[in-house]
Each structure stands twice: as C-alpha cells, then as structure tokens.
Amino acid sequence: AIMTGLFLGMALSGKQLSLIVAAAMAAMMAILLLKTPASSRKKFFMQASIIMLISQAFLLPWLLKAYINTGNPFQPFLHKYFGGRFWNEELGSIITQEVVRAKGVGFSLLAIPKFLFEISVKPQLFADSVGITPLFLGFMPLLFLKRLQRKISILLIFTIILLLAHFFTAQYTRYMFLVWGLLSAIIAYIASSFINEKLVKTGICLFILFSIAI
Numbered sequence: 175a176i177m178t179g180l181f182l183g184m185a186l187s188g189k190q191l192s193l194i195v196a197a198a199m200a201a202m203m204a205i206l207l208l209k210t211p212a213s214s215r216k217k218f219f220m221q222a223s224i225i226m227l228i229s230q231a232f233l234l235p236w237l238l239k240a241y242i243n244t245g246n247p248f249q250p251f252l253h254k255y256f257g258g259r260f261w262n263e264e265l266g267s268i269i270t271q272e273v274v275r276a277k278g279v280g281f282s283l284l285a286i287p288k289f290l291f292e293i294s295v296k297p298q299l300f301a302d303s304v305g306i307t308p309l310f311l312g313f314m315p316l317l318f319l320k321r322l323q324r325k326i327s328i329l330l331i332f333t334i335i336l337l338l339a340h341f342f343t344a345q346y347t348r349y350m351f352l353v354w355g356l357l358s359a360i361i362a363y364i365a366s367s368f369i370n371e372k373l374v375k376t377g378i379c380l381f382i383l384f385s386i387a388i
Contacts, residue, residue: 179228
C-alpha cells in the first residue's frame, strides 16, 4: 500500500491528467471494498486509505503552489469553478472544448463500441498517427473462456474503469499509455493460459501476425 501510494503520488505531482488514474483507482477500490468479506473489510479499508493519503500528500503542495500563484489549484483547468488570475473562461473553454474534447468519436454511451474499434484502426481520430492494432480487441473474447485469477480480475476491473474515464474526458491515444500497458499484461496472461491448446495457440499466432500486418 505504501509503495502504491508513493508511485501514484509521484504521477499526480508530475501531470494533472494523473487525476484520472487516481479517480479510477479510487473507484476500483470502492468496488473491491464492497466485495470484500466483512471480516477483512477493515483491513482493506485501511490499506486503501494509506494509498490515497500518501498520494494526496504528494499532490497537495503542488495544488497549494498553483493556488498561491494563480488563485486556481488546477490552473489552467476548471477555471469555470475556481476562477484564477492570468486566465479567463474563454481560454479555459478553448482548452476544454477545442483541445481536450475535440478528438475521438463522441461521449455518449452508445459510442463506446465504436470507440473501442476506431481507436484500434483509426488513430488519426485520436490525435495520433500510430494505432494500437486490433490485437487487444481480438484477445478479449478469450477472457470468457477461462476462470480468471483474482489478481487478473482486479487488473481487468481497473483497466475497464480507467478506459471509461478516458472515454468520458480526453480521447487521446497518448494519454492512455497506462491502459495499453495494463491490457498487454492481461493479453500475456490470456495467451499463456492457452499455450498448451494447439488449435487456440495456432489461432493466436495467426491473429498476431494479422494484427501486425494491419
């Protein structure tokens, strides 16, 4: 818990968009807390609290510095709510609407399937020139063919929450590197679990070659 808090804190002190990661982690821990047996719930809550407290200890000095210098702890974002010097709502709107939210496929729930497909094959929609290939999507059905270990299930829950958080905020491929790293670990687990099944193994190899070709 201490190490997790330290690394999350360093991420938060380096870039404001890491707040998306922190929010996704908090949501994941809330879900896990509800699923934790009553006898272990207090221990889990304490560990989650340690993570959040340590990470916020890294973040707060930077928020305080921004507030002292500009009047807005999240400068240049959220000017509408916090105000601040050296900035105005019009400039804030430009960043929010024309820069952060200008890319992607839209933000309605119905656009989520399109988002998953397009980000795989049309990176230009997400301010990037290199796509992530259909590799991630192609492996996802295999998740339902085997019982997942608890650690992989937790990793998958966090990845889904984080991906949805990016979907509703900023659909930029380069902002989602952590998502691709997590999905890579999940795909490695899936591939290794089918390594002894010849037919599936052959299909996986062919699909990887097809994805690279695309």
